Amino acid sequence: MNTGSDDPGLGSRAPEFVRARRLLHRGWQAGVFVIGLAVVIAGVALLPLPGPGWVVIFAGMAIWATEFVWAQLVLRWTKRKVTAAAQRALEPEVRRRNIALTATGAVIVVVLGTVYLVRFGPVPPWRTGGR
Structure with missing residues (x-):
């Protein structure tokens, strides 16, 4: 068939x-x-x-x-x-680029996290408002 x-x-x-x-x-x-x-x-x-x-x-x-x-x-x-x-x-140049982008993203997250902790302390973001 x-x-x-x-x-x-x-x-x-x-x-x-x-x-x-x-x-x-x-x-x-x-x-x-x-x-x-x-x-x-x-x-x-x-x-x-x-x-x-x-x-x-x-x-x-x-x-x-x-x-x-x-x-x-x-x-x-x-x-x-x-x-x-x-x-x-898996190509070497692509892997290097991906590692660099991941490292850059990690640095940005750490910097933003540090700025948040310095400004508000260890308080959840939904509790930083007026009340």
């Missing part, structure tokens, strides 16, 4: 008995789509909240990729980009 791609790694991963029956396969695809959509929406909701938002979004994409070629291609592209970024981050 043609899965919509010439690449043997792409296409539906539904069991053969599901793929062999068109109506059952469409229902299977609808179920996979709905479950993947729910996971992606949960991931989007977690982006501004504390939680692993991007991990959940990619989990939803992985669910979609079990059935849809477009999701498989998106995940392959994402994996290539993340791998390239990780390799680039």
